[in-house]
Amino acid sequence: MPDDFEQMWRDLAxxxxxxxxxxxxxxxxxxxxxxxxxxxxxxxxxxxxxxETDGVGNQVAWWEGADPQAPGVLTxxxxxxxxxxxxxxGPLGVLSALxxxxxxxxxxxxxxxxxxxxxxxxxxxxxxxxxxxxxxxxTGATTWDAARELRDRDGVFLPDAxxxxxLDPARGLMDLGRVGTFVELxxxxxxxxxxxxxxxxLASEIWPHGRWRFDFAGQxxxxxxxxxxxxxxxxxxYAMTVLAANKQARLATQRATFGRIAVxxxxxxxxxxxxxxxxxxxxxSDDALATLVGEIERQAADRAGRDxxxxxxxxxxxxxxxxxxxxxxxxxxxxxxxxxxATQAGHDAxxxxxxxxxxxxxxxxxxxxxxxxxxxxAETADCLAGVEALADVLAELTAxxx
Amino acid sequence: MPDDFEQMWRDLAxxxxxxxxxxxxxxxxxxxxxxxxxxxxxxxxxxxxxxETDGVGNQVAWWEGADPQAPGVLTxxxxxxxxxxxxxxGPLGVLSALxxxxxxxxxxxxxxxxxxxxxxxxxxxxxxxxxxxxxxxxTGATTWDAARELRDRDGVFLPDAxxxxxLDPARGLMDLGRVGTFVELxxxxxxxxxxxxxxxxLASEIWPHGRWRFDFAGQxxxxxxxxxxxxxxxxxxYAMTVLAANKQARLATQRATFGRIAVxxxxxxxxxxxxxxxxxxxxxSDDALATLVGEIERQAADRAGRDxxxxxxxxxxxxxxxxxxxxxxxxxxxxxxxxxxATQAGHDAxxxxxxxxxxxxxxxxxxxxxxxxxxxxAETADCLAGVEALADVLAELTAxxx
Numbered sequence: 001m002p003d004d005f006e007q008m009w010r011d012l013a014x015x016x017x018x019x020x021x022x023x024x025x026x027x028x029x030x031x032x033x034x035x036x037x038x039x040x041x042x043x044x045x046x047x048x049x050x051x052e053t054d055g056v057g058n059q060v061a062w063w064e065g066a067d068p069q070a071p072g073v074l075t076x077x078x079x080x081x082x083x084x085x086x087x088x089x090g091p092l093g094v095l096s097a098l099x100x101x102x103x104x105x106x107x108x109x110x111x112x113x114x115x116x117x118x119x120x121x122x123x124x125x126x127x128x129x130x131x132x133x134x135x136x137x138x139t140g141a142t143t144w145d146a147a148r149e150l151r152d153r154d155g156v157f158l159p160d161a162x163x164x165x166x167l168d169p170a171r172g173l174m175d176l177g178r179v180g181t182f183v184e185l186x187x188x189x190x191x192x193x194x195x196x197x198x199x200x201x202l203a204s205e206i207w208p209h210g211r212w213r214f215d216f217a218g219q220x221x222x223x224x225x226x227x228x229x230x231x232x233x234x235x236x237x238y239a240m241t242v243l244a245a246n247k248q249a250r251l252a253t254q255r256a257t258f259g260r261i262a263v264x265x266x267x268x269x270x271x272x273x274x275x276x277x278x279x280x281x282x283x284x285s286d287d288a289l290a291t292l293v294g295e296i297e298r299q300a301a302d303r304a305g306r307d308x309x310x311x312x313x314x315x316x317x318x319x320x321x322x323x324x325x326x327x328x329x330x331x332x333x334x335x336x337x338x339x340x341x342a343t344q345a346g347h348d349a350x351x352x353x354x355x356x357x358x359x360x361x362x363x364x365x366x367x368x369x370x371x372x373x374x375x376x377x378a379e380t381a382d383c384l385a386g387v388e389a390l391a392d393v394l395a396e397l398t399a400x401x402x
Numbered sequence: 403m404p405d406d407f408e409q410m411w412r413d414l415a416x417x418x419x420x421x422x423x424x425x426x427x428x429x430x431x432x433x434x435x436x437x438x439x440x441x442x443x444x445x446x447x448x449x450x451x452x453x454e455t456d457g458v459g460n461q462v463a464w465w466e467g468a469d470p471q472a473p474g475v476l477t478x479x480x481x482x483x484x485x486x487x488x489x490x491x492g493p494l495g496v497l498s499a500l501x502x503x504x505x506x507x508x509x510x511x512x513x514x515x516x517x518x519x520x521x522x523x524x525x526x527x528x529x530x531x532x533x534x535x536x537x538x539x540x541t542g543a544t545t546w547d548a549a550r551e552l553r554d555r556d557g558v559f560l561p562d563a564x565x566x567x568x569l570d571p572a573r574g575l576m577d578l579g580r581v582g583t584f585v586e587l588x589x590x591x592x593x594x595x596x597x598x599x600x601x602x603x604l605a606s607e608i609w610p611h612g613r614w615r616f617d618f619a620g621q622x623x624x625x626x627x628x629x630x631x632x633x634x635x636x637x638x639x640y641a642m643t644v645l646a647a648n649k650q651a652r653l654a655t656q657r658a659t660f661g662r663i664a665v666x667x668x669x670x671x672x673x674x675x676x677x678x679x680x681x682x683x684x685x686x687s688d689d690a691l692a693t694l695v696g697e698i699e700r701q702a703a704d705r706a707g708r709d710x711x712x713x714x715x716x717x718x719x720x721x722x723x724x725x726x727x728x729x730x731x732x733x734x735x736x737x738x739x740x741x742x743x744a745t746q747a748g749h750d751a752x753x754x755x756x757x758x759x760x761x762x763x764x765x766x767x768x769x770x771x772x773x774x775x776x777x778x779x780a781e782t783a784d785c786l787a788g789v790e791a792l793a794d795v796l797a798e799l800t801a802x803x804x
Contacts, residue, residue, distance in 0.1 A: 017447050023667070033527050034455075058609065077800070082671060082672055083667035083668065083669045083672070084622060084666065084667035084668050084669075084672075084675070084688050085667075085672075113461075116495035121698065124671070125671070126669055129670070129804070131671070159637070189572040189624045189627035189628075190624075190628070190629070191624070192544075193630075207626070209626055211670050211671075212619075212664040214500075219772065219775065219777070220425075220486060220772075220774060220775035220776070220777070221588040221772050221774060221775050222591045222592075222661035222747060222772075222773035222775075223657065223661055223682040223684075223744045223774070224591070224609070224611055224657055224682065224684045224746040224747045224748070225591035225592040225593070225657075225745060225773060226591075226657075226771065226772075226773070227592070227657075228648065228651050228652045228655075228657065228664035229652070230771065233659070235644055235659075235660055235661065236644065236645065236648055238641075238644075239640075239641040239644035239645050240641070242637055242638065242640075242646060243638065243641050243645075246635075246638055249630050250630045250631070253630075254623065254624055255627075255628075255629075255630065256669075257625035257635070257637075257673055258637055259625055259637065259665070259667075259668070259669055259670060259671065259672045260665065260669055260670045260675055261663060261665055261668065262663070264486065265425070265484065265485035265486035265487075266659075266661070266662050266663065266671050267484045267485045267486075267526075267528055267661055267662055267774070268527070268531070268613050268661055268680040268682050268777070269484060269526070269527070269533070269613075269659075269661065269774060270484050270485070270486075270487075270661050270664045270774040271659055271661055271774075272661050273486070273775065278670040280625040280626065280670050280671050282625075282626045288450065289793070292469075304623065305629070311744060323439065329657055343626075343627060344624075344626040344627045345624060345626045345627050348627070370621070370622075370623050370624075370628075370629070370633065371623065371627060371629065372622060372623060372624040372625070372669070372671060373621065373622035373623050373624075373672070374622070374671075375621070375622070
């Protein structure tokens with residue numbers, strides 16, 4: 001008898017967790033994340049399922065059902081985390097998929113078509129800067145020729161990171177040809193379900209979002225002897241841009257964040273020569289996002305002119321608006337009494353939807369809305385409600401033959 | 403015959419230099435800085451002088467003169483650099499000391515008292531955050547018991563860094579008992595000499611200055627899903643503080659700089675939980691400095707209240723005003739026609755002066771005023787004028803017996 005949801009959760013809790021901060025560092029292709037994916041292989045084996053791991057680390061295990069040739073229903077999520085992240089973002093979807101399969105079997109359900117449980121690699125983009133890298137590669141949204149040039153913060157090339165995890169991209173990528181429908185369960189990363197007083201909801205859309213690198217260049221100089229009026233200090237331009245981004249996002253009820261920065265030479269007694277910072281921006285439409293980023297860039301460039309610095313902006317990844325499949329949503333609306341809400345977070349579900357696969361998402365209530373943080377949380381009762389909801393969804397979607 | 407100034411300069415030019423940026427990284431107790439200090443031992447040996455290296459890496463070589471028991475005149479500077487620094491800050495004073503000794507010998511001068519050439523370690527504080535650490539230890543301004551707890555950015559403790567360079571603090575510290583007078587030659591780090599149209603000047607005083615660590619703490623959260631009004635984002639508090647510091651310093655004709663920052667978790671799609679930044683502040687009087695820093699701290703704390711963040715400020719090192727010895731300055735005023743200027747930069751000369759040793763500084767013109775930067779520069783003719791000036795000063799100060 002496989003471990004139940006709560007036991008699986010306890011088993012994974014220590015993996016990649018910082019004892020001091022309580023935060024998770026499950027960086028793709030590093031030891032904690034490799035351990036999690038090995039655990040996934042075991043968890044599937046206990047359930048009589050065989051995991052296929054592709055050349056970059058995406059994984060899928062199929063319960064074949066009555067007709068292995070019929071279009072399958074894939075569910076699952078990811079196991080990597082952001083730096084100092086929480087326990088739920090990703091793993092909740094994978095564990096719930098396994099637990100939902102157990103629920104179906106306990107109910108005596110024999111699916112008419114295959115159910116797959118999948119794990120996508122480097123969903124967060126925390127190491128190589130490209131969110132949903134595994135699903136982007138599997139769908140062809142990103143090519144291997146482009147991805148192979150990516151480097152992490154330590155200068156390690158993506159192929160070397162993958163090789164260090166015992167994988168070989170030459171072995172090919174996950175075959176999505178069997179996937180007729182994708183359903184991803186995920187902890188909610190806002191408070192819509194809290195406000196509505198329910199444990200489970202469905203996703204309507206993902207806001208368009210992206211990452212832009214801002215390089216502010218000035219002139220290194222002595223912090224003590226250089227008169228303030230003689231400086232070309234890019235930290236000033238950066239600081240004003242942070243405040244401008246926040247103000248623009250607030251005014252438009254959108255999102256703009258500078259959470260990552262690298263400074264050269266980063267010495268206490270030197271005016272910096274270069275400040276590189278990454279803008280994460282999200283808005284309710286593609287046009288609104290372009291306007292938001294354009295306005296932040298315009299204000300930054302104006303200030304650079306006054307500071308004697310220069311600005312270069314590079315779009316590192318931009319994901320357009322995703323509206324999840326309307327027919328699928330209508331069908332699921334009959335399964336449970338679930339509200340339908342938008343999310344500002346990117347997900348592998350967005351990538352698969354973009355590749356033309358009918359896709360849905362199930363959200364589980366997060367009492368504080370906090371995410372990408374050690375404080376990210378969901379109550380066990382809500383997690384178990386999520387498992388039941390996912391089982392109901394899978395039963396509905398696999399009840400009929402093709 | 404020892405190498406002349408220009409040959410010595412060419413020999414040292416490649417050591418610790420980044421081929422890509424042109425900047426110098428001569429971090430104390432690391433390979434480039436160890437190579438420089440080995441070079442110094444050789445350069446002294448060629449001149450018949452024996453270098454004494456103390457337990458932490460301070461070095462001195464004495465030319466005994468007619469009366470080895472008489473109070474000596476020490477000259478020299480340091481060989482370490484800031485991160486991505488220039489070639490002149492420090493090494494110019496050491497090479498000029500060696501070249502000035504050659505000038506005195508070429509002139510047939512036989513000093514009545516000892517002349518020492520010294521090198522102090524970790525002057526910039528670029529590795530362990532305490533400027534003038536070598537001279538502070540030698541004078542007792544900093545105790546070994548306090549210093550041994552210091553750690554660099556990689557977590558290496560000071561004793562381990564010193565040990566890795568083959569040194570042993572148990573061997574004791576430089577004996578300053580022989581030093582009756584200290585003269586440090588240094589590249590100017592501003593443009594006073596340019597404005598005055600002269601190659602060489604003397605220092606009147608060092609502005610009080612210090613380093614304060616600002617820890618801005620907030621709440622890590624998802625950069626996409628967290629509403630702007632639900633955030634506690636310490637990057638906003640930091641950004642406003644950068645602009646406030648700049649404004650206060652401009653208004654008061656003082657200096658305030660945020661050049662170094664560390665962010666946690668420093669991920670593109672996470673609101674930071676912690677922004678740590680270092681304020682470098684300098685002012686023309688101790689009171690003015692306290693007022694400047696107090697005002698920056700007050701504005702930062704106000705903003706923290708509005709951002710829902712918290713602020714903790716820690717003074718990491720504060721150096722009071724240094725007025726160089728008036729009698730010594732009056733005596734040197736008769737040696738050359740040199741202007742007397744203030745500096746906002748800290749120097750080992752300030753530490754020795756604070757320990758009661760009559761001290762003077764000789765500055766060499768810097769055509770752009772740029773310092774702590776790969777663009778730091780002095781024309782060769784000006785450097786040679788500095789060598790002659792230093793030789794004149796040493797001749798004057800060692801002409802008479804005690």
